[in-house]
Amino acid sequence: MNILFVGDIFGSAGRRIVHEHLGHVRATHNVELTVVNSENAAGGFGVTPQIAEEIFDWGADVQTTGNHVWDKKELVDYLGSAAPDSHERPRRLLRPANFSPGLPGFGVYEGVTASGVDYAVVNLQGRVFMGNTEDPFRAADALLSRIRAKVILVDFHAEATSEKVAMGWYLDGRVTAVLGTHTHVPTADERILPNGTAFQTDVGMSGPYDSIIGVEKDLVLHRFLTGMPGRFEAAKGNPKMCGALVECDPMTGRASRIQRIMLGE
Numbered sequence: 706m707n708i709l710f711v712g713d714i715f716g717s718a719g720r721r722i723v724h725e726h727l728g729h730v731r732a733t734h735n736v737e738l739t740v741v742n743s744e745n746a747a748g749g750f751g752v753t754p755q756i757a758e759e760i761f762d763w764g765a766d767v768q769t770t771g772n773h774v775w776d777k778k779e780l781v782d783y784l785g786s787a788a789p790d791s792h793e794r795p796r797r798l799l800r801p802a803n804f805s806p807g808l809p810g811f812g813v814y815e816g817v818t819a820s821g822v823d824y825a826v827v828n829l830q831g832r833v834f835m836g837n838t839e840d841p842f843r844a845a846d847a848l849l850s851r852i853r854a855k856v857i858l859v860d861f862h863a864e865a866t867s868e869k870v871a872m873g874w875y876l877d878g879r880v881t882a883v884l885g886t887h888t889h890v891p892t893a894d895e896r897i898l899p900n901g902t903a904f905q906t907d908v909g910m911s912g913p914y915d916s917i918i919g920v921e922k923d924l925v926l927h928r929f930l931t932g933m934p935g936r937f938e939a940a941k942g943n944p945k946m947c948g949a950l951v952e953c954d955p956m957t958g959r960a961s962r963i964q965r966i967m968l969g970e
């Protein structure tokens with residue numbers, strides 16, 4: 706069984722390149738489960754319900770997010786509209802599971818693929834150099850004790866490579882894949898850990914690479930050079946769709962192969 710995971714869509718350039726490639730990559734690799742991190746799809750800050758719906762239209766089964774999930778106010782109602790046992794689109798757009806209790810939305814989704822394979826997608830956020838959340842490691846333990854599916858994909862949205870590598874080892878043999886997002890820079894360390902978990906520290910953003918992690922270069926440089934605040938704008942140049950393809954045994958959830966993806970225009 707093949708799973709496609711697409712890294713953080715950033716702005717309109719990111720949406721365009723993902724729209725261009727998602728269909729043929731899914732078809733060529735006979736992808737049965739498509740998960741897309743869309744947390745910066747709306748101009749580089751958050752995602753709107755309308756954009757989320759578009760990404761579902763392109764073939765995403767589940768969308769994940771991260772620290773920018775509340776940037777667009779409309780999304781709060783969209784997430785809040787989903788019942789726990791629903792399989793409708795708002796229920797398939799996740800926010801990190803280890804946010805404070807009682808917030809709108811869910812951090813895990815359990816579904817069934819077209820060929821009848823049970824799967825789960827888990828969204829967690831790191832704590833190192835990031836906002837306050839609950840312990841992602843113990844949140845993973847709690848979620849995994851309740852999930853019955855064997856095929857489990859974890860999007861670990863975190864800044865520090867150390868915390869992400871730690872999560873990979875912590876969940877090795879307990880999930881199909883631990884794939885990192887948030888830094889917008891892909892790492893070249895994709896591998897299958899000894900107990901059968903596919904891992905990559907960060908799959909990279911799907912967005913404009915002639916930029917500083919998605920934002921217009923000059924605006925970010927100005928801030929570094931002067932320390933003055935300024936408006937950030939999503940860049941457009943050199944868009945790439947980044948992500949990972951994971952092959953696993955649908956019966957055991959064990960991963961057998963991971964391939965890094967970076968597709969340009």
Ligand SMILES: [Fe+2]
Pocket residue numbers: 744771772773862886887888
């Ligand atoms: Fe992020």
